[in-house]
Amino acid sequence: MGGESTTRTAPQRGGTYTGPVGSRTGQRLSGLAVALGLVLFLGGFAWGAVVYRPYTVPTSSMAPTIDAGDRVLAQRIDSGDIHRGDVVVFTDKTWVTNAPVVKRVVAVGGDTVSCCTEGKLKVNGKQIDEPYLPADSLAEWKNIPEVTVPKGRLFLLGDERQGSLDSSAHLTDAASGTVAASAVTARVDAVVWPMDGMLKQPTGFETLGALSSPGPLRLITALIVAGAVLVLGGGAYGPVAKRLGGRRTRTGEGSAGVR
Numbered sequence: 706m707g708g709e710s711t712t713r714t715a716p717q718r719g720g721t722y723t724g725p726v727g728s729r730t731g732q733r734l735s736g737l738a739v740a741l742g743l744v745l746f747l748g749g750f751a752w753g754a755v756v757y758r759p760y761t762v763p764t765s766s767m768a769p770t771i772d773a774g775d776r777v778l779a780q781r782i783d784s785g786d787i788h789r790g791d792v793v794v795f796t797d798k799t800w801v802t803n804a805p806v807v808k809r810v811v812a813v814g815g816d817t818v819s820c821c822t823e824g825k826l827k828v829n830g831k832q833i834d835e836p837y838l839p840a841d842s843l844a845e846w847k848n849i850p851e852v853t854v855p856k857g858r859l860f861l862l863g864d865e866r867q868g869s870l871d872s873s874a875h876l877t878d879a880a881s882g883t884v885a886a887s888a889v890t891a892r893v894d895a896v897v898w899p900m901d902g903m904l905k906q907p908t909g910f911e912t913l914g915a916l917s918s919p920g921p922l923r924l925i926t927a928l929i930v931a932g933a934v935l936v937l938g939g940g941a942y943g944p945v946a947k948r949l950g951g952r953r954t955r956t957g958e959g960s961a962g963v964r
Contacts, residue, residue: 731942731946732942732943734939734942735938735939735940735942735943736939737939738935738936738938738939738942739935739936739939739940741932741935742931742932742933742934742935742936742937742938742939743932743936744932745928745929745931745932745935746928746929746932746933746936747932748928748932749925749926749928749929749932750929752921752925752928753922753925753929756780756781756920756921756925757778757779757780757781757891757894757920757922757925758778758779758781758794758890758891759776759777759778759779759897760776760777760778760779760794760805760807760891760893761774761775761776761777762774762775762777762807765865765868766807766808766863766864766865766868766869766870766871767792767807767808767809767863767864767865767869768839768864768865769837769839769840769864769865770792770809770837770864770896770904771792771807771864771893771896775896775898775899775901776896776897776898777807777893777894777895777896777897778893778894778895778897778922779793779794779890779891779892779893779894780891780892780894780920780922781890781891782889782890782891782892784857784886784887784889786892786917787810787813787859787886787889787892787917788810788813788910788914788915788916788917789810789811789812789813789816789828789907789910789913789914789916790809790810790811790906790907790909790910790916790917791809791810791892791893791907791917792807792808792809792810792892792893792904793807793808793809793810793859793861793889793891793892793893794806794807794889794890794891794892794893795808795861795884795888795889795890796888796890797884797885797888799875799878800870800875800884805890807893808861808862808863808869808871808872809837809861809862809863809864809907810859810860810861811826811828811833811860811861811862812828812852812854812859812860813854813859813860813886814854814855814856814857814858814859814886815853815854815856816828816829816853816854816860816913817829817830817851817852817853817854818849818851818852818854818860819849819850819851819852820847820848820849820873821847821848821849826862828910828913829913831912831913833909833910834908834909835864835907835909836905836908836909837864837905837907838864838866839864839865842865842866842867847862847866847873848873849873849876850876852876852881852882852883854881854883855880855883857885857886857887858880858883858884858885858886859883859884859885859886859889860872860882860883861884872884892917892920894919894920894922895922903919903922903923
């Protein structure tokens with residue numbers, strides 16, 4: 706009886722695995738990272754838009770702290786949040802019509818201010834160190850007789866004393882060059898273009914009272930940066946897992962049987 710010999714080969718099947726890349730836990734974590742990142746990123750921008758206003762400073766009267774053309778971020782404040790040494794944004798029609806002005810507060814209501822003694826500004830009988838003035842510059846560019854600042858008003862000077870049209874240029878006005886505290890709309894926190902960063906604390910005024918605390922700009926920036934990192938990191942999980950794990954393929958292996 707003759708035997709029949711046959712060979713059966715299982716059909717080969719080549720295919721690409723098209724399911725989700727990476728572990729299920731990894732996919733969930735990456736999705737959570739993207740969602741949280743979007744909340745932080747958009748929330749940071751929204752918070753910043755509520756708290757801060759951008760301004761472009763057109764003159765060099767605040768140099769070298771703020772140069773002409775610099776872009777600054779100023780925190781919205783009310784008159785009760787103003788302290789000596791603050792760089793503020795205000796409007797006063799007796800100074801400039803329909804345009805905000807940026808100057809430094811050197812005296813507040815009740816203070817006496819004059820200039821100069823040994824090249825230094827004098828407030829309430831104390832000489833004030835002003836490291837923000839231009840190098841080799843003396844405060845005595847301004848000749849200011851003793852002025853008593855009325856309650857609710859401010860005395861303001863530019864950091865570039867030689868060319869600044871500030872309170873010293875308005876001494877003959879009815880208010881002796883002072884500006885109403887209610888005219889202030891914001892306090893400059895940082896120069897953002899060019900990226901010079903946060904303004905330095907005016908430590909020379911510490912002996913006269915508390916200084917303003919920095920605004921939340923650093924925290925807002927941290928939220929935005931953290932959000933961007935989470936979004937990018939979560940979004941990159943899939944491609945990274947795919948590159949590390951390679952494309953999954955399932956290839957059938959041939960088998961032979963003889964009978």
